[in-house]
Every structure is written in C-alpha cells, then in structure tokens.
Amino acid sequence: MNAVVATLDADFCASSVPAKRRPVLELYGLRKSFGAVEILKGIDLVVREGEMVFIIGSSGSGKSTLLRCCNRLEEPSDGAVIVEGVNILRHGVDLNQVRRRIGMVFQSFNLYPHMTARQNVTLALRKVANRGRAEADAIAKRMLARVGLADRVDFYPNALSGGQQQRVAIARTLALEPSIVLFDEPTSALDPELVNSVLSVMRMLRNEGMTMVVVSHEMRFARDAADRIVFMFEGQIVEQGPPPEIFGAPQHPRLREFLSSVAGA
Amino acid sequence: MEGFASNFLNWSVAQDYMSELMAGMAMTLKLAIVVNICGLVAGTVLALIRSLRVGILSALVVLFADVVRALPPLMLMIVAYFGLPFLGLKLNGFAVASIVLAAILASFTEELLWAGLAAIAQGQMMRYVVLPQAFRMILAPLTSRIIATTKNTALASVVAVPELLSQANTAQGYSGNASPLTVASIGYLIILLPMVIVARRLERLGKPA
Amino acid sequence: MNGFVDAFLNAAVLTRVWPLLLSGFGTTIILSVIVVPAGLVVGLWVALLQTVPWRPVRWSMVVYTDLFRAFPPLVLLIYVYYGLPFFGINTNALWSVVMALTLNTSAYFGEVFRAGIESIPRGQIQAARATGLSAGQTTAYVVLPQAIRNLLPDLTSNVLETIKLTSLASVVTLPELLRAARLAQGNTANATPLIAAALIYLVCLWPLVRLTSRFERRLLAARA
Numbered sequence: 064m065n066a067v068v069a070t071l072d073a074d075f076c077a078s079s080v081p082a083k084r085r086p087v088l089e090l091y092g093l094r095k096s097f098g099a100v101e102i103l104k105g106i107d108l109v110v111r112e113g114e115m116v117f118i119i120g121s122s123g124s125g126k127s128t129l130l131r132c133c134n135r136l137e138e139p140s141d142g143a144v145i146v147e148g149v150n151i152l153r154h155g156v157d158l159n160q161v162r163r164r165i166g167m168v169f170q171s172f173n174l175y176p177h178m179t180a181r182q183n184v185t186l187a188l189r190k191v192a193n194r195g196r197a198e199a200d201a202i203a204k205r206m207l208a209r210v211g212l213a214d215r216v217d218f219y220p221n222a223l224s225g226g227q228q229q230r231v232a233i234a235r236t237l238a239l240e241p242s243i244v245l246f247d248e249p250t251s252a253l254d255p256e257l258v259n260s261v262l263s264v265m266r267m268l269r270n271e272g273m274t275m276v277v278v279s280h281e282m283r284f285a286r287d288a289a290d291r292i293v294f295m296f297e298g299q300i301v302e303q304g305p306p307p308e309i310f311g312a313p314q315h316p317r318l319r320e321f322l323s324s325v326a327g328a
Numbered sequence: 329m330e331g332f333a334s335n336f337l338n339w340s341v342a343q344d345y346m347s348e349l350m351a352g353m354a355m356t357l358k359l360a361i362v363v364n365i366c367g368l369v370a371g372t373v374l375a376l377i378r379s380l381r382v383g384i385l386s387a388l389v390v391l392f393a394d395v396v397r398a399l400p401p402l403m404l405m406i407v408a409y410f411g412l413p414f415l416g417l418k419l420n421g422f423a424v425a426s427i428v429l430a431a432i433l434a435s436f437t438e439e440l441l442w443a444g445l446a447a448i449a450q451g452q453m454m455r456y457v458v459l460p461q462a463f464r465m466i467l468a469p470l471t472s473r474i475i476a477t478t479k480n481t482a483l484a485s486v487v488a489v490p491e492l493l494s495q496a497n498t499a500q501g502y503s504g505n506a507s508p509l510t511v512a513s514i515g516y517l518i519i520l521l522p523m524v525i526v527a528r529r530l531e532r533l534g535k536p537a
Numbered sequence: 538m539n540g541f542v543d544a545f546l547n548a549a550v551l552t553r554v555w556p557l558l559l560s561g562f563g564t565t566i567i568l569s570v571i572v573v574p575a576g577l578v579v580g581l582w583v584a585l586l587q588t589v590p591w592r593p594v595r596w597s598m599v600v601y602t603d604l605f606r607a608f609p610p611l612v613l614l615i616y617v618y619y620g621l622p623f624f625g626i627n628t629n630a631l632w633s634v635v636m637a638l639t640l641n642t643s644a645y646f647g648e649v650f651r652a653g654i655e656s657i658p659r660g661q662i663q664a665a666r667a668t669g670l671s672a673g674q675t676t677a678y679v680v681l682p683q684a685i686r687n688l689l690p691d692l693t694s695n696v697l698e699t700i701k702l703t704s705l706a707s708v709v710t711l712p713e714l715l716r717a718a719r720l721a722q723g724n725t726a727n728a729t730p731l732i733a734a735a736l737i738y739l740v741c742l743w744p745l746v747r748l749t750s751r752f753e754r755r756l757l758a759a760r761a
Contacts (some may be wrong), residue, residue: 136663162669173664177683186678187668232664239668332623394750397697398742399735400704403715405733410719411728415542439750447757476698479609486708493612506619513612520607523729528603533651 071167083111086145087243087274093142095128102128104298106142110243115275117285120295121321129295130245132244133276134165147242163191166236166244170251172228174220180207180231181216184238192239206234210264219266224256230264250281282325286310294318338507345508346501353515359425359491360478360519366430367477370392371437372459373462378442393435401480404428409487425484429477440466471527478520492516547729554730555723561717562737568634568703568713573696575639579648585676587651598647605644611705613637618709634706642699649691653684690752697745701738714738 065080086109093106102125110116118126131137131143135151143150151161171197174183184203188194194202207216210230227247246265251256262284269275269288279285285292285306292309294302294317300319302315313319342349351388380391396404409424419427444462485494496512586598614637621633626691657680665675685692707716714734721730 130599134667136667157669159669162667163665167664167667169660169664171660173658173660173685175661175665177686186665187670190674190678191669235664235668332620335623336620346655383727385672394746395739398739398746400701400715400738402704402707403718403731403735403738406715407728407731408638411545411731414728415541429729439753443754443757446754469753475606479607482609482611485611492610493615497615500619509612509616513608513616516609516612517604517607520609521603522602524607 084114086111087147088135089145091143091144091145093129093132093144094140095125095132095137096140101140102298103132103139106298106300108293108300110274110276112242112274113272114276114290115269115288116291116293117289118276118278118293118295119280119282119285119321121324123297124295125298126295127247130167130234130247130276130278133245134162134167136167142158150309159191163187163239164242166239166241166247168229168232168236168244168246171249172220172225172232174228174231174235176220179217179219180212180223180234183220183231184235187235188238202238203234206238207231209237209267210234211260224257225253226260229253230262233261233264233268237268243276245270246275246277246279248278248280250279280325282310294321297320334505336506336510338505341503341505341507342511344503345495346511348495348499349508349511349515349525351491352492352512353519355489356481356491356493356515357519359422359429359481359484359489363426363429363481364433364474364477366426366431368437368474370430370434372441374434374438375441375445378438379445390436392431393438396431396435397439400498401432402483402486405487406481421484421488424487425481425489429484431481432480433473433477433492437470440469440473468527468531471523471530475520475523475527478523479516482516540634543727545728545732547727550727550729551733552683552722552723554717554725554733557717557721558714558730558733558737561712561714561734564706564711564713565700568631568638568706569700571635572638572642572703573699575635576642576646576699579639579643580648581650583643583647584650584654587647588654588676602644602647605640606648607640610637610641611708613641614705614709630706630709630711634703634709634711638699638702638705639733642702645695645698646692649688649695650684652691653679653688656687657683690756691748693745693752694749697742697749700742700745701745 088108088110090108093103093108094101095103106129108116117215120126120127124144125322128137132139133146135144139152142152144152146161146164149156149161151158174180175186178186181203184206185194185196185199188199188202190197192199204216205295206214207213210233212227212230212234215223215231222229223231233244233249249265250261258281262281265275265277265284266288275286279290287306289306291303292306293300294309294315296315296317302309302313302318309318310322313322374389374393378386380386405425405428408428409419409421412419412424441462444465445458447465448458448462451526481491482493484491485497488494492515496508499508500506564572583598589595614634617637617640618630618633621628621636638704661679662675665679666672670678703713704715706713707719710716714737718730718734722728
C-alpha cells in the first residue's frame with residue numbers, strides 16, 4: 064500500500080476507485096520545522112474511510128507534530144494536507160468549519176473546568192454548528208450516553224476520574240460529527256485501571272466505522288484493533304503495514320529495534 | 329503641535345531651571361529612600377507585633393493598617409499637614425510627607441507580610457525563621473507597593489516639600505512655560521522605569537511552573 | 538481636650554460645610570464611576586492585544602503598560618491638564634482628570650487581566666480551537682470566565698487604588714471631596730471638614746480594604 068505522491072489541483076476532489084474506499088485524509092510532502100530544526104521531513108500518508116491507522120515510534124519521531132499539522136494546530140512548513148478533498152493549507156479556507164470535520168482527543172483531556180460535562184459538549188455545538196440550546200442539549204446527552212457517561216452529564220471535570228474526563232473529551236468531539244478523529248496519546252496520562260474504559264470507547268467507534276488516526280503506545284490495542292500501523296523514525300515514515308506484518312515480520316532495522324525495546328507489546 | 333513644542337519642549341527654558349530641577353530630583357530620591365526603608369521596617373515590626381497574638385495589640389495594628397489603606401494618600405498628607413498644627417504640632421513638610429508615606433507603606437507591608445506568614449503557618453516560635461521565606465513569597469506585590477510609594481513622593485509637592493514636581497511647578501509659574509514639567513517627567517521616569525522593569529521580571533520568576 | 542473637639546469635631550462648622558462636602562462627594566463618585574469602568578475596558582484591551590501573533594502590537598502594549606505604571610499619576614495629571622489645550626482640545630478639568638487617571642489605571646488593570654489570561658493552560662485553548670471555535674469565541678467562553686475568577690483579588694485591590702486616586706483631582710481644582718474639604722478648612726480655619734471628609738472616605742472604602750485583605754490571604758494560602 065504505497066502512498067502516491069502527486070501534484071494536485073488544490074480543490075480537486077479525489078474520485079474514489081470503486082474497489083477502495085474514498086480517502087478522508089491525505090498528506091503529501093508534509094514538512095514541519097521549528098526554527099532550524101526539521102521535525103517532519105516529508106510525510107506522505109493516505110487514510111481512507113473507516114480505517115484505523117496507528118502511528119508508533121519513539122518520542123521525538125514527530126508523531127504528535129504530525130497529528131497537529133492535520134488540523135493546523137501546528138502550521139506545516141511545506142506540503143499539502145487534504146481533508147475530504149480540500150487542501151486545508153490554502154488561503155481562504157474557513158479553518159473553523161474545517162476543524163468541525165476533524166476531531167481531536169488530547170493526552171491531557173483539556174476539558175473546560177468551569178463547565179459541566181454537558182456544557183463542555185454543547186459549547187462548540189452551539190457556537191460553531193449553530194444548534195439551538197434544546198437541540199444541543201439532546202445531542203450532548205446522546206453522545207455522553209454513547210461513551211457510557213449518561214449518569215455524569217452534569218458533573219464538573221474535577222468530579223470525574225481521568226478515564227471519564229477523556230471519555231467526555233471524546234463525546235465533545237463526536238458531537239460535531241467529524242469525518243475523522245485524531246487521538247494524540249489518549250491514554251498516556253491515565254492510571255492503568257482506567258485505560259480500558261477509554262480503549263473500549265475507541266473500539267466501539269472503530270466498529271461503527273469511524274475513521275481514526277491514533278498515536279499511542281498501547282501496542283496490544285494496536286495489534287487487535289488497527290487496520291494499519293505506521294512506524295515513524297526521525298520525522299519520516301519508515302515502514303507501514305497491517306499489524307500481522309509489522310509485529311510479526313518487521314523489515315526495517317529501526318522498527319525491529321523499537322519493537323524489542325517496547326517488549327511489553 | 330508647534331504650540332505644544334514651544335511650551336513643553338523648550339530646551340532653553342529647561343536649561344534655565346536645570347539646577348533647581350536637579351535639586352528637586354535629589355530631594356525626591358532622598359525622600360523615596362527614607363520613606364521606603366522606614367516603611368518596610370515599620371511594616372515588618374507591625375507584622376511581628378501582630379504575630380505575638382496579643383488581642384489588643386493585634387486589633388490596634390489591624391485598625392491602623394485598615395484606616396491608612398482606606399484613605400487616599402493625598403488626603404492623609406493634607407490632614408496631617410493642616411490638621412496637626414491644631415494639635416500644637418508644627419512639623420515641616422518633609423517630616424509630614426515622610427511619616428505619612430512611610431505609614432502607608434508600613435500598612436501594606438504589614439498586611440502582605442501577615443498574609444505570607446499566615447500562609448506558611450508555623451508555630452509562633454518559628455516566625456523569625458520563616459520571615460525571609462515570607463518576604464520571598466510576597467516579593468512581587470511588595471515591589472509594586474515600593475514603586476507606588478516612590479511615585480507618591482510627588483504628592484509631597486502639595487505640602488511644600490521642594491522635591492521634583494514642586495520645583496517644576498515653581499519653574500513653570502515663573503517662566504510661564506511648561507518645559508520644566510517635561511524635564512521633571514523624564515526625571516521621574518528615569519527613577520521609576522527601571523523599577524517597573526525589575527518588577528516585571530520578578531513577577532515572572534514568582535509564577536508557579 | 539476642648540480645644541481638640543473645637544478644632545477637629547466642631548458640629549457647628551460641620552453643619553455649615555456639609556453641603557459643600559456632599560457636593561464634593563458627588564463629584565468623587567462621578568469620577569470613580571467613569572474612571573473605573575474606563576480603566577477596566579482599556580485594560581482588558583491592553584491585555585488582549587498582548588495575545589495577538591504580531592510582535593510590534595504586543596511590544597507596544599508592554600511599553601504602554603510600563604510607561605503608565607512608572608509615570609506618577611499626579612505628574613501625568615498636571616501634564617494632561619496643561620497640555621491638552623495645546624492640541625486644540627479645550628475641555629474642562631473633569632475630562633483631563635478622567636483621561637489621565639484612565640491611562641494610569643488601564644496599565645494596572647491590563648497587567649491584572651494579562652496575568653489572568655496567561656494562567657489558563659494552553660491545552661484548553663488548543664482543544665477549543667480544535668473543535669472549531671474561533672479565537673474570539675475561545676477567549677469569550679473558555680479563557681475569560683476562568684481568568685476573571687482567578688483575578689478577583691487583584692481586581693478589587695486595584696479598584697480600591699483607583700477610587701483613592703480621584704483625590705488627586707483636587708490639585709487641578711476639580712471640586713471633588715478632598716478639594717471641598719480643603720476649601721472648607723481654609724474658609725472656616727477649622728480642621729473639622731478634613732476629618733469629616735476622611736470619615737466619608739473611610740466609610741465608603743473600608744469594606745473594600747477588608748475584602749482585599751481577605752482575598753490576598755486566600756490567594757497566598759492557595760499558592761503556599
């Protein structure tokens with residue numbers, strides 16, 4: 064499954080080959096430098112509808128930066144980021160509306176502490192999606208129920224466990240009906256007992272057909288749930304493939320090194 | 329704009345009165361140093377008195393600090409300057425200004441220090457040990473108060489102390505030109521801007537990570 | 538003792554000067570009611586402008602803040618009062634005072650707001666932007682509601698300082714409370730008006746002083 068490097072007319076909508084599902088996220092030649100240091104050295108990646116792509120690699124390989132370039136929380140230095148056929152790096156793109164289509168879940172949850180779970184979910188619904196109060200409330204309740212927190216709707220974040228907070232964060236993102244959800248080390252800040260509650264929500268999303276890109280160290284989860292594993296080293300994609308290939312028969316020496324160092328996989 | 333320049337930015341007029349203005353600046357610095365030192369020391373003493381937890385003494389300290397902080401500095405200075413003679417006390421302007429400004433700084437210092445000591449909250453025996461720690465805690469707001477005290481030396485012009493503003497006002501009266509005031513403003517900025525910049529740095533250091 | 542009462546607590550003098558003091562008090566209130574909100578609004582803008590991505594804008598706000606925190610308000614007041622006419626702005630003493638005091642207090646309020654805004658973790662701002670909220674919406678719904686709660690102590694102490702600052706207007710003969718008291722004291726050769734004015738200030742501002750002390754203590758206790 065090689066990503067194809069192509070020069071595209073920025074607004075050209077990639078027509079889907081009937082046998083393959085349509086691409087939701089396409090990265091071509093993505094580069095990012097911070098000052099003199101180049102973190103991403105030309106990334107090409109295509110994520111198709113319904114896929115769960117897992118990105119692994121040691122810290123400093125640029126995984127988080129890659130994720131943040133996808134919704135322009137970091138501004139790429141070069142390359143193209145195409146979401147549902149639209150290059151979001153072009154001038155004149157309504158970034159706020161584009162970001163509705165791209166969900167993001169952070170390592171440190173980032174809930175708004177002065178709002179209840181419900182209000183955390185409804186804020187963007189009302190201000191970005193322009194839903195009315197009653198409609199937004201109904202959607203929020205549904206989303207929170209979906210992640211298993213129907214009975215915590217009016218709790219403040221400081222009354223919720225880490226796992227529950229992360230699930231609220233997931234509900235917050237799902238409420239906007241994104242086409243793809245990016246997970247930036249969603250369980251790294253959680254106590255081990257709470258990790259599973261979040262992973263099971265992610266598994267549920269996957270089974271419902273949500274397109275997901277996950278940066279994480281949860282190797283067992285990757286082996287079970289991912290459609291494709293992408294291994295990054297020093298700002299480049301060095302090897303990728305389905306879990307049996309990556310875990311069973313790793314080709315690249317760096318990947319082998321990495322897998323043996325995370326022996327708990 | 330030309331009118332402004334000839335009236336406010338007239339270098340020759342400024343030069344005419346430069347020696348008086350310099351004397352004024354020296355007086356301002358003298359007042360500022362005296363007042364700041366006395367105020368800080370007095371404030372520390374008041375906080376220590378309060379830490380003795382003798383009911384009546386603490387109440388007096390709190391009363392003093394509250395009254396002094398509730399009244400505008402200018403008001404305090406005028407009450408002291410014009411009111412004290414009625415009590416038979418004739419103090420010159422410098423004395424009145426010093427006492428008033430020192431008292432104000434002492435009040436703020438006492439309140440800040442007390443809040444710091446209470447936050448550290450050891451037993452009474454420890455208070456001398458934790459004093460430096462408490463000072464470090466309150467360094468940022470305390471610096472801000474020292475700056476305010478230094479700025480308030482300008483109020484002494486109202487009670488006939490020949491400091492910088494007063495000299496500038498006099499020069500302005502004689503010359504009919506406001507350029508001495510401009511020089512005075514620059515003089516104040518020379519003294520105070522460095523303090524403000526240092527305070528900004530201190531604020532940054534004091535921030536929790 | 539009798540001499541003391543005569544000189545400082547003279548009921549006859551008080552009844553005579555009371556109307557003057559009251560009118561002065563009214564002016565003080567008017568000044569406060571104009572300057573405090575003006576300072577808050579300008580200060581908020583000074584703080585917000587320090588969050589934009591353009592360095593010249595941020596730096597000019599830093600310069601503004603440092604300049605008006607270092608400039609003694611009395612000197613600034615006199616400067617504005619005498620200087621404005623040269624720019625063709627012929628206004629009465631009240632507006633010179635308002636302008637000078639607003640410049641001064643907005644610098645202080647600006648710092649208070651800036652500290653509050655900076656105290657909000659960046660992660661929350663990123664999360665808000667990632668859900669599609671604009672910078673303005675993020676500031677209004679996520680940053681400010683939390684920031685204001687954090688800065689209430691500093692805000693109250695600065696409001697207190699601003700109200701006290703209005704007494705400076707007496708120097709440019711604006712008939713606020715202190716000036717009224719001085720005039721009355723001069724006219725009656727008696728210190729009672731000064732005491733009366735002091736009591737008025739005390740009654741109005743003491744509650745704020747107590748409030749500020751309580752906030753300060755709570756804040757330091759939380760940080761310790």
